[in-house]
Amino acid sequence: MRTLCASTLLGEFFVIGFAGLVAMRTSDLPASTVWAVCGAAMALCLLLCGTLTRRGGVPLGWALQLALIAAGSVVPAMYFLGACFAGLWWASVHFGRKVDEAKAERARLETEPDTA
Secondary structure, three states: OHHHHHHHHHHHHHHHHHHHHHHHHHOOOOHHHHHHHHHHHHHHHHHHHHHOOOOOHHHHHHHHHHHHHHHHHOOOHHHHHHHHHHHHHHHHHHHHHHHHHHHHHHHHHHHOOOOO
16 A cells, blocks of 8 residues: 555655646745645655555545645646545555555465465
8 A cells, every 4th residue: 555655645746846836826825835835735745655554644645635625726727636636545545455455365375384
């Protein structure tokens, strides 16, 4: 799960940075505000990559997805991009857990003594 979720978060890192560039040009917000918010969100993406396997990592990722969708109020394209990344986040968590379960089952079968 960690690899898939971390890949999604790294993609979001770049999208947030580009959205910051767009927001700086198209919104009435001061550049310092735009970059404080975008910088915090980008830092959260990187920090979440390291905390995905810990308790609370995935729910924080969901909170980030909601924040990306809400960023559409400043950069309208973020409504769409945020929804796309929320879908990717769901797929990363869902299928990542399935892959982890399959790996654990395979490891269990490899270490189990042969009964035949």
